[in-house]
Amino acid sequence: GQVDAHIDINPAEPIATISPEIYSHFIEHLGGVIYDGVWVGENSKIANVDGIRKDFIDTMKAVQVPVLRWPGGCFADSYDWRDGIGPRDKRPARAGFWKQQDSNQYGLHEFMRTCRAIGCKPYLAANLRTQPARDFYQEIEYCNAPAGDIPSNSAAPAMPDALASQRAANGDREPFNVDLWGVGNESWGCGGNLTPEEYAAEFRRFTAWTPSYSEVPLRLVAVGPNGDDVDWTSRLFKALYGNPERRHLWGLSIHYYTSGSPTKFAAGDALAFNDAEFYDLLTRGSLMDKVITDHWTAMGSAVSSSLSKGQPTVKFVVDEWGAWYGKGTELAPEYNLSQQSTMRDALLTGITFDIFQRHADKVAVAAVAQSINCIHSLMLAQGDKFCVTPTFHVFQMYLPHRGAQSIRAEFTAPSIPNPMGDTASQVGGNSYIGQLPPVKSLAGLSGSSSIKGKALTLTVVNPHLTRPMTTEIAVRGARVASAKGTVLAEKDVHAHNDFAHPDAVKPSTIATLNPSGGKLTHTFPPASVTSLEITLM
Ligand code: AHR
Structure with missing residues (x-):
């Protein structure tokens, strides 16, 4: 695919x-x-x-x-x-x-x-x-x-x-x-x-x-x-x-x-x-x-x-x-x-x-x-x-x-143009500070990875409002045995919890993912945060 x-x-x-x-x-x-x-x-x-x-x-x-x-x-x-x-x-x-x-x-x-x-x-x-x-x-x-x-x-x-x-x-x-x-x-x-x-x-x-x-x-x-x-x-x-x-x-x-x-x-x-x-x-x-x-x-x-x-x-x-x-x-x-x-x-x-x-x-x-x-x-x-x-x-x-070793991970994905990228950007942490140049684009997929023993954690944000990202995940020098995880995703990014609907937004479990040839292929849904627990062989 x-x-x-x-x-x-x-x-x-x-x-x-x-x-x-x-x-x-x-x-x-x-x-x-x-x-x-x-x-x-x-x-x-x-x-x-x-x-x-x-x-x-x-x-x-x-x-x-x-x-x-x-x-x-x-x-x-x-x-x-x-x-x-x-x-x-x-x-x-x-x-x-x-x-x-x-x-x-x-x-x-x-x-x-x-x-x-x-x-x-x-x-x-x-x-x-x-x-x-x-x-x-x-x-x-x-x-x-x-x-x-x-x-x-x-x-x-x-x-x-x-x-x-x-x-x-x-x-x-x-x-x-x-x-x-x-x-x-x-x-x-x-x-x-x-x-x-x-x-x-x-x-x-x-x-x-x-x-x-x-x-x-x-x-x-x-x-x-x-x-x-x-x-x-x-x-x-x-x-x-x-x-x-x-x-x-x-x-x-x-x-x-x-x-x-x-x-x-x-x-x-x-x-x-x-x-x-x-x-x-x-x-x-x-x-x-x-x-x-x-x-x-x-x-x-x-x-x-x-x-x-x-x-x-x-x-x-x-x-x-x-x-x-x-x-x-x-x-x-x-x-x-x-x-x-x-x-x-x-x-x-x-x-x-x-x-x-x-x-x-x-x-x-x-x-x-x-x-x-x-x-x-x-x-x-x-x-x-x-x-x-x-x-x-x-x-x-x-x-x-927490407490794991952060390790380098390269993310390659098409970036998303910032539709307001021509507007002056208020980058300060507070209103006292001046403006910095506008920012033109957002990473199409971003995240980080860490390792503790043979357990590798990969967290990924897909910020695209409509596009699922089918992604090949490879670990250099190692083969993936299996992975499982949790995802927080909503079709409508305005989704939120309130007192009447305390569970409107909640994560769901990602059932065991099986690699092929030592690599994982996983689709990150639009507007999602994913945490994957990857076990190495
Ligand atoms: O978090 C609210 C306020 O934001 C804090 O009091 C202050 O340190 C910052 O300006």
């Missing part, structure tokens, strides 16, 4: 181990993310575990969330972590960044409880804009210092004021052991409107000394670019690496959102879009690949020109990504940014994970923005109503890649 495309997998070209942390998550005090999404309260009629929505926990467990970032986002830079500790009825209400009064019922201890219930690690975003460095290092101490005995009736010296003792008195004797810390958030925008040089100075000051506990070496993450703003990264690295003494830096954050409109940020409709808008969104979403390689190059040259040491050891933490649409599909007005999610967003999820996996040597952590009731969510919840989005299924389908 006719073959439309080829995938040539080469196990002899390993890229790197895929960090399980690239499938991480982000939740912020914004709209209905925390209040109602995550936190319903211990006395709620909604099923909960110590106040945390049970459906949220179960769903996060189902995708084996490795790391959860909190409390923002922009919210973090006007948040005082002390407001969210201690007896809940004594906590102050405060104006939050997103024009919402925050009751502070959900704070550090509730967040840590959430992480424990999910079985994931915490990632805290520290406030750099409105608090001094002291609050940062004291938050680290509060989280990580071991608690001494708090004597009740002995003569031993008590240190009730020690931050660890306060933590114990607030219910958590065991240290939280938080190793991943974001030093500010979007400091080029809501986090302070700083220049890269100004931020570098702040970063050095905040990180010059932090309390250290031997079990928890800190992984400090610097604020990186807004989308493809290479100027930020080059100047930041020159400023940081110009002084080799001052590099307490583990990761560089990247925020890259794909707007639903090519010309305006956070625009377009989550549910109503035409074919041209569909292809255009996926084309601009695919620029995540360029964002990663551009910044890798920028980091490398800034480091080698100042220190002559070649590639940096710093890896990327893509801690905000997703498709961001305009208003119109929110659950209710107070659920700010709780946009709907369709098959289009599931395809973008697959494309994005494949990019991270192909760049397993560069991306250490990535967090989708955000888990529930927000931009590129896996879940929608309102009161006792709950559903997962198509994106949830893609997270599940990509599980076999």
